[in-house]
Amino acid sequence: MRTLAKVLLYDVVVALVHIMLDGYLIYSYFHSGDNWWAGATITAVCLPGLLELLTYTYSLLHGDLQGPLSTQLAEYVFWAICFGPVLYPVSLVVWHAYMVCKGEEHFLKYENIARSRVLTSLSVLTKSALQLTLQTTIVMITWNKDNIAYHVYQMASACFSIIALAKSCTDHHYFESSGKNISVHIPYGKTLKRLLFNFLHILMRGFILALLGGYLQFFSLLFIFLMIIVNYITANIFIKTDGSKHIWTAFAAVLLPTCFASRETFKNKDPSYGKKIFAKFYRYNSVFFFFIFGVAALVTTNLIIRYTSITTFSCANYPFLSYDQDLHCPSLSSFSNPIFDLPPPHSWFYFLGNLMVITMALLNVVLAFMEEVWIHDFSLVAPV
Numbered sequence: 001m002r003t004l005a006k007v008l009l010y011d012v013v014v015a016l017v018h019i020m021l022d023g024y025l026i027y028s029y030f031h032s033g034d035n036w037w038a039g040a041t042i043t044a045v046c047l048p049g050l051l052e053l054l055t056y057t058y059s060l061l062h063g064d065l066q067g068p069l070s071t072q073l074a075e076y077v078f079w080a081i082c083f084g085p086v087l088y089p090v091s092l093v094v095w096h097a098y099m100v101c102k103g104e105e106h107f108l109k110y111e112n113i114a115r116s117r118v119l120t121s122l123s124v125l126t127k128s129a130l131q132l133t134l135q136t137t138i139v140m141i142t143w144n145k146d147n148i149a150y151h152v153y154q155m156a157s158a159c160f161s162i163i164a165l166a167k168s169c170t171d172h173h174y175f176e177s178s179g180k181n182i183s184v185h186i187p188y189g190k191t192l193k194r195l196l197f198n199f200l201h202i203l204m205r206g207f208i209l210a211l212l213g214g215y216l217q218f219f220s221l222l223f224i225f226l227m228i229i230v231n232y233i234t235a236n237i238f239i240k241t242d243g244s245k246h247i248w249t250a251f252a253a254v255l256l257p258t259c260f261a262s263r264e265t266f267k268n269k270d271p272s273y274g275k276k277i278f279a280k281f282y283r284y285n286s287v288f289f290f291f292i293f294g295v296a297a298l299v300t301t302n303l304i305i306r307y308t309s310i311t312t313f314s315c316a317n318y319p320f321l322s323y324d325q326d327l328h329c330p331s332l333s334s335f336s337n338p339i340f341d342l343p344p345p346h347s348w349f350y351f352l353g354n355l356m357v358i359t360m361a362l363l364n365v366v367l368a369f370m371e372e373v374w375i376h377d378f379s380l381v382a383p384v
Contacts, residue, residue, distance in 0.1 A: 004104045011096040011120060018164070019089050021157045022131065028153065037138055044130035048123040049088030051251060053080050055244040064242070083119070089127070092119055114263075117175050121260075124168035125252035132161035132202070133255060136210035137220075141317045143330075162206075166198040169258050176259070177274035179266030190375050197371045201256040204360040208293050209255070211353060214319035215301045215346070217311045223297040227254050230288050238281045241265040249281075257282035257368055279372040286368035294361025298354060305346050313345070321349040 022045050029038035056079045059065050065072040082091045096116065099107045107113060135154045143151075173194060174186045213220040232250035239249070245260040252258050259281050266274050304310050313322065315329035323333045324345045338347040346353075 004100050004107065007096055007107065007116070008100050011116070012093055012100065014160070014164075015089070015093045015096075018128075018157070018160045019093070021153060021160065022089075024153055025135070025157060037134075040134050041131070044127055044134055045089060046085040047126045047130055047251070049083060049085035051122060051126060051248055052083050052088060052119075053085060054247055056080060058244045058247070059242075062243070064244075089123065092123055095119075114180055117171065117180075118260075121168055121172040121175075122248055122252075124164045125172065125258055126248075128161040128164045128168075129252065129255035132158050132165065132206050133209045133213070135161075136206055137213040140210050140214045140319050143320050162199070162202055165202050165256065166195055169198045169256060170195045172258060173278065176261055177278045178271075179269070179274055180263045193375045194371065197367055197375075198256060200367055201364060204364050205255050205289065205293075208357050208360055211319070211321075211357065212293065212297050212301055214317075215305055215311065215349065215353075216297065219300075219304070219311070220297070223292055223300075224254060226296075227289065227292050230292065231285065234281060234284050234288065235259055238277055238284070239265070253281075253285050257285045275372075282372075283365075283368045286365045290361040290365050294358055298357050302350065302354070305349070306343065318345070319349070321353050322346045323348070 022041065026038050026041050026045075029035070029041060056065075056076050060072060060076045065075055067075075081087070099112060099116065107116070135158045139151060139154050139158070170191060174191075175181075209220070209224075212223075216223070228250045231253045232246050235246040235249040235253075236243075239246070239259060239261055241261040241264075245262055249259040252260070259278060261274070313324075315324065315327055318324065318330050318333075320330075320333070321335055322345045323330065323336045325336070335348040335352075338344050339351050340347070342348075342350045
C-alpha cells in the first residue's frame, strides 16, 4: 500500500494541483492582456504531449511498433490522441488514478511501473523545466508590479516545478541508467546526494536562463534551440539507443543534465555501463551549457542591449538589475545608481549580471565533474 499511497499523492494529487496552477496562470495572463506569456505557458504545458506524438510518429514510420499494420495504427491513434499535446497532463493523472484503483499488484507489473516512470519523467523533465524557466523569467520582468497574488501563483508554479524536477530527475537517473531495472535498490545516501546536486543544477541554470531571457526576450529561444540541437547530437554520439529517445533527451537536458535510453541499450552490458555513459553525457552537457549560455548568449546579450535597439524596454519590463534614471523606474529598484561608470540603464547587469552568469555556469560544470566522484554511482548496486 505504501507504493500506491506515493502514487496517489505525487502522481495524482500533486499533479492535479500543478495542472490547476498552470490553468490559473494561463487564465490570468489572458485576462491581463499578456497573450504572449499565456501562449508560452500553453506551449510548456503541451510540450510533453508533443514529444510523445513525435516519438510515436517516429516509431510508426521507423517500424518499431509491434504487430500488423492495423494494430500499429490503433496504438498510434490511441497515444496520439489520449497522450497528445492537448490531453497529456490530464491523461497522465487519469492513468495513474486508474492504476491506483486496479491495486498495487497490478501497478507493480514491470510494464506498468516502467511506463509510469517514463511518462512521468517525460512530463516533468520537459513541461516543468520549461515552466520553471518561463515563470521565473516573467517574475524577473514583472517583479515591480504591485500584484502579490499575481506573483504568488507564479512562484508556486516555479516551486512545484523545482521540487518535481529534482525528485523526478533523481529517480529517472537510477531507473534509466540501471537498464530500467525496477528491482534495483539505491542506498538513501546516494539518492539524497544526487537530489542535492539536481537542486543546485536547476537553481543555477534556471537563474541563468531567466536572467538572460529577461534581456534577450524572444531571442533567448534561439539559444535554447541551439542547446536542444547540441543535446541531440551529443546524445547520438554517446548513447547508442533508439532515435526517439534522443528527441526526449534533447529537450529535457536544457535545464539540468539528464538523458533517456531504451531498455535494450543495456542488455548484456556491465551493470555500471549505464551510469558511465550517462556521467559522460552529463559532463559534456554542462560544458556545452557553459559555452552556449555562459559565453555566447551572455556576449550576445551585452552587445544587443548596449549597441542595438532590437530588444525594447519600458517601465513595465525592466529586469531587476536595470534602472532608467530619466523615467525613474522601476520605482522600487535597489540598483538606481550606476556602478563603475558603466552605461545606464543596464550598468548593474554589465557588472553583477555578467559576474553571476559566468560564475554559475562555471560552477555548473564543476558540479557535473564532482557529482559522480562524490556519489560513487559506479559501484555495483544489488537487487532487492
